[in-house]
Amino acid sequence: MTQGVPDKPALEGLEEKWRARWEADGTYRFSRSKPRDAIYAIDTPPPTVSGALHIGHVFSFTHTDVIARFQRMRGREVFYPMGWDDNGLPTERRVQNYYGVRCDPALPYDPSFTPPETPPKPPISVSRPNFIELCARLTAEDEKAFEDLWRYLGLSVDWSLTYATIGRTAQRVSQLSFLRLLDRGLAYQVEAPTLWDVDFRTAVAQAELEDREVAGAYHRVEFSLDSRKIAIETTRPELIPSCVALVAHPDDERYKPLFGQHAITPLFGARVPIRAHPLAEPDRGSGIAMICTFGDITDVTWWRELSLPVRAVIQPNGAFKPVAWGSAEWPSDDPARAQQFYDQLAGLSAQKARARVVELLRETGALVGEPRPITHAVKFYEKGDRPLEIVTSRQWFIKTMDFREALVERGRALKWHPAYMRTRYENWVNGLTGDWCVSRQRFFGVAFPLWYPVKRDGTMDYASPIKPDVSRLPIDPSSDVPPGYTASQRGQSGGFVGDPDVMDTWATSSLTPQIAGGWESDPDLFNRVFPMDLRPQAHDIIRTWLFSTVLRSHLEHDSLPWTNAAISGFVVDPDRKKMSKSKGNVVTPKALLVEHGSDGVRYWAASGRPGMDTTFDPNQMKVGRRLAIKILNASKFALSNAEPRGAVTHRVDRGVLTSLARLVDENTADLEAYDYTRALDRTEKFFWSFCDNYLELVKSRRYGEQGPAAAASANTALHAALSSMLRLFAPYLPFVTEEVWSWWQSGSVHRAEWPSRAVLIAVAGGEDDRGVVALEAASLVLGEIRKKKSEERRPLKTSARLVKVTDTADRVALLEETRADLRAAGLIERLDLAPGDFAVDVELAQAEALSRESSQ
């Protein structure tokens, strides 16, 4: 049933109407009726729930939606789920403050726990399962708000296919995949120096690092060697107590004679060997460096390759630990003096210890000159506030280094849009320095599904982890009991303990295709959607999300997780900076959508090509809104005279359909190649020219001024053209196109068939190149007449007494066929057509303006 053409079409109220209708009709519901090759599956990026959605999300999610809608109209059944990334640190922080709780994994689950009305101080300690329940409760509210915004924007997601990265499915998939890697020896645990955030008190992975420029200083410090002094330069003098060696380049003549000898550390009097290693740079500082355990990653390399001992001073919480000097581990030539100095450092943070050490060095004369301030890059956890330390701890790893070549090959097999984004992936894979550390000493995440036996001496037997039966997954080792044990044995000698850690958030996110696709729970679905067709995401998480997903799929399925990766750029402000959160919050996405309409905002978003950073530009949203209004009005005109209908006989009618058929071909090719921007641009230009020229040309004919057959030709062409143009616009402007479609068509335009060249050419009665030329030529003449009127400042309704057109013989012949249309559209009293060089000579009717002026 159709609604008919309204008298005064308007955008107001139209979005609400269609939003409700799409939901009621299940317009975007995925049906698993089709075979794999008729399905288009999208591995949607799950936005982080603890933050607010910003304009960048609207931008990139629109790109995906345009592709989804296009593929759906192409006849593919689109698998378009939506995920929420609610697992991880940001959520933990919010929940702690919101409810006034802290997680204590040692506590048992309390099923009757409810949080107080107001957050108590000090916070209440709750068990991990209770804490996770609170996280789930809070994130559920955020997820509702996110879904509302996506519906408002008009994403054609199947909302019955949602998942959360902390949900049961995600936990089960993460744990199952982990256990399989463990069984195959691809996951392992090891006690080793690891990058460590002292505030969050957790290990972090290479992918989560970022460099920040911070102020520091070079300190020139003297070690002694017999009666001689050896100066080293360091930015971290507080680590002198953890110094285990000095190192210089093997070819450095200055230090060659010293290799194998021992130097004595200032303040602490520890004898440390002087060693050679090629990583030491003769040009830097004094050419000889102290190796500490551990100041940075290079220290770890030296320590490992030179087989040095460990003297760690920094504890997991960042404070200097108490140390007894004079022991085997902490040797000193003068233990009492060392102890006296060190006691002033114990308990301090690195920063405070540094200040104190500098004072002590200065007092004892070991500091040469004054510290020289510098700015240097220091590694931070991307969510952290203090520089990372390196702390030795037991962590779980997934093997990656063994697969680097294979992963590069996977990257080459993936179709990147734009293609150059592959380079970033390759740079990352080739730059990997170690396996992926996946354990985090946090709570709101997926637990490692393991327990460890407690030995008689009360220590854990980490080498013999107890695995659950996979049918029980997901499990929480802090509340579930391993097979063969009773709950009372938890923590007891001869009993068990649960693994206290959770997985890195990317260890779950890297499985989104498996989570959404029903891996190991719904084989029918999984076979229909995996590997998926598209991974859409932004370029900043190529090294994390994209890389880790490729890795997991490679390990688990020996395949790529998807065939295409469409990489969106960022939204930047006019100064080329990434839109900051503060700026993004000034104008919320919802406010923009309300002001400019979802179609208007989507139009702007579609102007950002794959990979291109795009300027935040409300002007473009206004242009999009105007386009939507224009579509309403032009459609009203095109549809207002449905009768009579009949064969397309007129040259320009066949011409417009022929041009449109070509446009359809070009757009289809571009959209298949993910160039949605170019396709929209072309459709828009065509549509505008269609309104300005073609509609004007055929207007009078449609009113019957050349008889019913002539009107019928125009009507048929108009309907066919409008129908195709609406469908070309539909992926971008889903609301306005659906509205217009409903005026005379049944069903949703979003389930309609993508326009086809063949249909348009059939309506035209055959491809008509000369019709295209006729329309062009007639449009040019109309333009010249308008120009003349504008130059003479005459109303457009002024008639032209005489228009003389000279053009090539062929074009003159074509204009002759279009004479009646042209005369009516241009208000031409007499039209002379003659062969010759192109020229249009316009003589307007007597100026009424003069008589009006003179009569005043």
Added chain:
RNA sequence: GGGCGGUUAGCUCAGUGGUAGAGCACCGGCUUUACACGCCGGCUGUCACAGGUUCGAAUCCUGUACCGCCCACCA
């Protein structure tokens, strides 16, 4: 330090070998029975810079500058 993008009108951007383009902004005109949430017209450029290839370069090559991003073991 290595890599990847970018640099075209006041602004946002198309344009990959053949006479520099669009939209917005600006200026001017026009109530024209689809649209004043409109229509028509106009103005606007050392295509970052320097070389090279070519009959011909915004476009291809080399180098430089600047902007942005990614990566890196800067003691």
